[in-house]
Amino acid sequence: MSQIIKTPSPQVIAVAEADKGQSDILSADVETAAPEKKSWWNTSARTGERKLLLKLDLFIFALLTDNDLELLGDQYNYFQTLWTIGYTVGMIPSQVILTYIRPSLWLPSVEISWAIITFCFAAVKNYKHVYVLRLLLGLAESPFYVGGMTLLGSWYTPKELATRAAIFYSAAFAAQMFSGYLQAAVYTGLDGVHGLPGWRWLFIICGCINIPGALWGYFAVPDSPYNTRVFYLSEEERALAKSRVEEVGRKPFEGVTLKTFKSALSRPFVWVFVLNYMQVPRSITDRNRFRFFCTATYGADFFGIYLKTLNEYTVQQVNIIPTAAYAVGLVGAILFGFISDRLRDRVSVAFVIVLLNFTTCVVLATNPSKAGVFFGYLVNPATNSYGPLIISLLGETFTSLADERALILGMAQTMGATFNAWLPLLIFNTGTQLPYFRAGWITSSACAAAQAVGVLLLGYLGKRIVRDTADQKL
Known part of the structure; x- marks a missing residue:
């Protein structure tokens, strides 16, 4: 009521x-x-x-x-x-x-x-x-x-x-x-x-x-x-x-047309990219506001809820402790982006990020000890860097197809928003899954595993697009 x-x-x-x-x-x-x-x-x-x-x-x-x-x-x-x-x-x-x-x-x-x-x-x-x-x-x-x-x-x-x-x-x-x-x-x-x-x-x-x-x-x-x-x-x-x-x-933008839509939707890379993007980890942010990405992690949103159930911390401590995740997310995003630029390798760095995400999700899914929960919630935000990394991969794959690049990013963001509107309510239900949210983290672990396969597939399909567009110029 x-x-x-x-x-x-x-x-x-x-x-x-x-x-x-x-x-x-x-x-x-x-x-x-x-x-x-x-x-x-x-x-x-x-x-x-x-x-x-x-x-x-x-x-x-x-x-x-x-x-x-x-x-x-x-x-x-x-x-x-x-x-x-x-x-x-x-x-x-x-x-x-x-x-x-x-x-x-x-x-x-x-x-x-x-x-x-x-x-x-x-x-x-x-x-x-x-x-x-x-x-x-x-x-x-x-x-x-x-x-x-x-x-x-x-x-x-x-x-x-x-x-x-x-x-x-x-x-x-x-x-x-x-x-x-x-x-x-x-x-x-x-x-x-x-x-x-x-x-x-x-x-x-x-x-x-x-x-x-x-x-x-x-x-x-x-x-x-x-x-x-x-x-x-x-x-x-x-x-x-x-x-x-x-x-x-x-290349410069020429203007998205119906032909641009048809071309983008005909590429397997685009469908794999959209699915992978929907699973981007996004564990930082207030749980009552929209997140840009969907399933892979729900993260620090519920750290405070877990801390409350322990009855060991004051209200101030419950509010302050999870903020450490913001710092981890900030440093992790910049660090992984920096490493990727220096190595000129998006796929390998993204794969490492996915493995870290999978590890933290599994730890949180197995009803861990208090130390395990702290590890999962505080380390997981570093994997937020996956999002900008695969966007960079998209930009480099479609470097000569500017209109498709802009359109595909909009499509992926839209799909992530659509799923985020309802899926987290099912897999992270605060009424039935306190304090560990086991169903949510099991789902997140499965998504992270699928994401690992997806990022390797993106690397393969991306090279094909780069090769094909290069051949068309000859």
Whole structure:
């Protein structure tokens, strides 16, 4: 039976900054290597190329960053469902639009619409208003992650792409940590100011945070090396950027058509990629908000629940201990991306990540000791790096097929979102599987095993596509 919720829900209170995690601001501190020497960050020995990469890093990553409502418990679930519907519906159309419209026009415009919707949350009067806004918010957010990854794939070459993709993906971890501090600060300092409760101020502040970044995006998003017009790249740097992507065979967007859909859907690689992407580990994030990927792990979401069942820790400790997983996820994502770039090998590194994921899932599936649970929940987040790694593999496999690359990423993200809307509710049921979630981790172990086979198959099929497209040029 539904009960009236008398305290604000973290999902409703923090939806603005939590759902927007993938597009929060992330900056990269980069040091320029000495002339004619390689650095750990930029492997190029050409001074001009290192300078170009420095500018791209700085400008791209700076952007690709309820008492009052008397809500019933079931209505919170509807909030999440409506957001997921909007997000799922919007991704593929956004990727198609991105092949016709400059990213510097499309992405900032959608960012502004997101900020406006966020402001509207501060004025809602009842749950029906929230329903409408949640649907619109999902639509507004859908372009950012896939669009950001597509933008990175347009500029960076195989020797540097995975590291940048991992950093962009890791922005979610930093955003999660920041959102908690922001929420606490708002409640402490603004609750009741001008007669507004703290949660309404939170939406106002989050909207204000995103407006300047969106406006800046009109000038700073570099579009494509083939048509960039940004102020911070000289003519020589634009020519260098174009020559870099031409050297690896990367082509400009021509516009997704029906022929593009038919071509993509006819490739076995695409179906294996989508299935593998749906199983990407995504163990970091609040369990009440959407995750980008589906089945392989559900991770730190339930670590806190397990800790509560032990009756050994204070409320503060239960909240603090799982946050160590955020740091592991952040370091793991960047480290595996860095190793992959240095080795120029996506498949082998991805396979190692899958094996680590399988190991932690099996440990958690076998009703382990307390030490085993801690190991599983705290080590597993390092496997989140698998997502940006296989996106990098996609970009390199379809380097000369830009429109298909953008479309396939949108398709994979959409399928992951679709399954995430219902499958975790079955395999990680908090009503029947406490405290170990055995069924969920058994399922996750099976998915990880399938993923190991899938990543090897992707390597094989990917080489065939690269060979076939190379033959077509001859």
